[in-house]
Amino acid sequence: MAILQEKISKIFPEATFEEGEILLVNIPDAKLHDLVKSLRDDHGFDYLVTIVGMDWVTSLGCVYYLTSTETKEFISIKTQTTDRDNPMLHSIADLYAIGGIYEREVYDFFGIIFINNPDMRRLFLNIDWVGFPFRKDYDASPEINPVSTQSERQTDYTQSWIEMPDGSIKEEKTRIFNEDDFVVNIGPQHPATHGVLRFRTAVDGETIQKIDVYMGYIHRGVEKLCEDLSYMQTLHFMDRLDYFSAHNYHHGLCLAIEKAAGIEVPRRAQVIRTMMDELSRIASHCLFIGTFCMDLGATTMLFYTLRVREQILDIMEKTCGARMTFNYDCIGGVMADLDPDFIKDVKELLAVLPKNVAEYNKLFTGNVVAKSRLTGVGVLSNADAKSWAITGPSGRASGWACDVRKTHPYSVYSELKFDQVIRTEGDSMARFKNRVDEILQSKGILEQLIEMLPEGEYCAKVPKVIKLPAGHWFQVVEGCRGLFGVYIESDGSAKPYRLKLATPGLPAGAVVDHITRGQKIADLITIGGSMDYIVPDMDR
Amino acid sequence: MKQVTAQGMPYDAWKDNDYIEKLVTELRESGTNVLVGSLDKLINWGRSNSLWPLTFATSCCGIEFVSLGAARFDMARFGWEVARASPRQADFMMVAGTIVHRMVPVFRRLYDQLAEPKYVIACGSCAISGGPFRKSYHVAKGIEDIVPVDVFCPGCPPRPEAMIYSIMQLSRKIKVERFFGGVNRQENQKEFLAAHPIEDTSAANID
Numbered sequence: 199m200a201i202l203q204e205k206i207s208k209i210f211p212e213a214t215f216e217e218g219e220i221l222l223v224n225i226p227d228a229k230l231h232d233l234v235k236s237l238r239d240d241h242g243f244d245y246l247v248t249i250v251g252m253d254w255v256t257s258l259g260c261v262y263y264l265t266s267t268e269t270k271e272f273i274s275i276k277t278q279t280t281d282r283d284n285p286m287l288h289s290i291a292d293l294y295a296i297g298g299i300y301e302r303e304v305y306d307f308f309g310i311i312f313i314n315n316p317d318m319r320r321l322f323l324n325i326d327w328v329g330f331p332f333r334k335d336y337d338a339s340p341e342i343n344p345v346s347t348q349s350e351r352q353t354d355y356t357q358s359w360i361e362m363p364d365g366s367i368k369e370e371k372t373r374i375f376n377e378d379d380f381v382v383n384i385g386p387q388h389p390a391t392h393g394v395l396r397f398r399t400a401v402d403g404e405t406i407q408k409i410d411v412y413m414g415y416i417h418r419g420v421e422k423l424c425e426d427l428s429y430m431q432t433l434h435f436m437d438r439l440d441y442f443s444a445h446n447y448h449h450g451l452c453l454a455i456e457k458a459a460g461i462e463v464p465r466r467a468q469v470i471r472t473m474m475d476e477l478s479r480i481a482s483h484c485l486f487i488g489t490f491c492m493d494l495g496a497t498t499m500l501f502y503t504l505r506v507r508e509q510i511l512d513i514m515e516k517t518c519g520a521r522m523t524f525n526y527d528c529i530g531g532v533m534a535d536l537d538p539d540f541i542k543d544v545k546e547l548l549a550v551l552p553k554n555v556a557e558y559n560k561l562f563t564g565n566v567v568a569k570s571r572l573t574g575v576g577v578l579s580n581a582d583a584k585s586w587a588i589t590g591p592s593g594r595a596s597g598w599a600c601d602v603r604k605t606h607p608y609s610v611y612s613e614l615k616f617d618q619v620i621r622t623e624g625d626s627m628a629r630f631k632n633r634v635d636e637i638l639q640s641k642g643i644l645e646q647l648i649e650m651l652p653e654g655e656y657c658a659k660v661p662k663v664i665k666l667p668a669g670h671w672f673q674v675v676e677g678c679r680g681l682f683g684v685y686i687e688s689d690g691s692a693k694p695y696r697l698k699l700a701t702p703g704l705p706a707g708a709v710v711d712h713i714t715r716g717q718k719i720a721d722l723i724t725i726g727g728s729m730d731y732i733v734p735d736m737d738r
Numbered sequence: 739m740k741q742v743t744a745q746g747m748p749y750d751a752w753k754d755n756d757y758i759e760k761l762v763t764e765l766r767e768s769g770t771n772v773l774v775g776s777l778d779k780l781i782n783w784g785r786s787n788s789l790w791p792l793t794f795a796t797s798c799c800g801i802e803f804v805s806l807g808a809a810r811f812d813m814a815r816f817g818w819e820v821a822r823a824s825p826r827q828a829d830f831m832m833v834a835g836t837i838v839h840r841m842v843p844v845f846r847r848l849y850d851q852l853a854e855p856k857y858v859i860a861c862g863s864c865a866i867s868g869g870p871f872r873k874s875y876h877v878a879k880g881i882e883d884i885v886p887v888d889v890f891c892p893g894c895p896p897r898p899e900a901m902i903y904s905i906m907q908l909s910r911k912i913k914v915e916r917f918f919g920g921v922n923r924q925e926n927q928k929e930f931l932a933a934h935p936i937e938d939t940s941a942a943n944i945d
Contacts, residue, residue: 349843416835
């Protein structure tokens, strides 16, 4: 890190640094693009984890989190502008494909315009929405933005602010689709979009030319809600983002808060948390297999896969008391100790898993129809996976070893033996097979965890009111669908000043446009299904 | 008093018989024509035993609805398994999940597209009141203001058993309906829709 800091300060003398767990570079907006470009090209920071929009009252700005897929190192870059009426920053959408979407999100929440981003529309909110909700001075009174049954205003145009060679900024209005494009609307109410997602699809005959992914049909403003809640209270929202990764997301936020507050988690709690993560992963992948096969018309598969899922939900219900929204991980450990039958139940589950997986493979994976529908369809190259920030089993299907459990081990993962399931084909079939294989990897992990489960406390003693010192923290964990990042900024009070959740759903939905171009419209469903996005996870 | 029950569940096992008994009294108030009454019974028997849901789910509750359709909870036992993707073919709508500002017009249109007679179950605390997201800037505080609701099913998410109970409640309500005038819940629906109109702005809304 010190070497990197020296190198950066040589090229960019105006940069200032804040040491910490992750190096933070302060850079004026004018140099941002050059700095990021140099980091990407010369230092291997090829993966943009997230862009955190911020309102520091005196200024608006962004914190960029980059990581190198080679060295696994993180770096963060902070840039800000004091102009609140017309805030503008430079875009990095040309460097990272996912950057464009992340910037749209920041624009939507904070009203920061990104110069040179070709598509500067709102992402989640209606075009007529008044104000920018994440600004600290936002007026949330329902009269300003009432609930309306009138259809929202649609537009065929997008806006952009382009920097001219002489330094002036020109506002441009461009069409999203060409004038003679044939645009088909798919969603938001469509059983195969896996939730309320909408694709505006331009087709030429049966070939897809472009998709405009239209989100926000389940945008609930979780991050903003968290700003008014204590840290304990923010936890329960993690159940309701990606409801299959409830334990994993809880784990991520707990780790971030514990890191900030300096709370040590008892070993038993760590092992329990890891067990729950892996059980969730199996349940999640089982449901994925069921619904994905159902998209292809193999309805029976759902019944086979839900059998295992129900068995896992039973195990969880005995310990956590709920089937879906568990709220089990808490700051300092877990809410309650394991059920006395837990180990017995898990062993029973592990005993039937291989048989079940073999059955799935027999029924579906080798099926000639499945093969022809999935093999070679929706190919995502390795470089594109990184540029689009596609993590999790989907990213690993493109040959990118992006498993956070290996790259940035947390809890007890560093002591466990397991393999990252990696395939290089990058097609729908690889994404499907990866998930099937991960079930067996999780089984192996669970077997080891049962062996190492120690006796002891299941929750550390923590103060009733948790106050974090002023500062900021970033934590990543592996959800069932990929990297889940938590950014907390605290001003020293009992509530987070800003809580940003970087979820794998948003890139997975955004990339659909890229990988379906030139494919047949019938394959849109299988490609979308294989990306396995969860819409509430995407919209938050 | 006629004991209205559904799917063979004993009458005493129901939790809110007062409410149904009130409906029955209301139904009988003006007397029943033998012919029309028997016809009503026949129609209601058919309707209440083959309710087709619309596959409509926005978030977590939708996954429990999937579980409801699978082998363990098996809603096919009750004749509800024919989940339709098109509102034109569905009888009722299980509003499973949060309804946010952007979804409201779409949701209302889906409701308007349902063929008569149509019913709505508000499933989960988000649909009932906004639930944990009630304070959000982008969440509708319950669907009651958008469409008329027949049954509320609390929970976050409700267990599949609770969902079964709520649909059985709907069956019971249908059984005490009158097809021609009188105590007919469709009239309440009309009143509601008259009080909550939507202008037709479909053409003016495109830039």
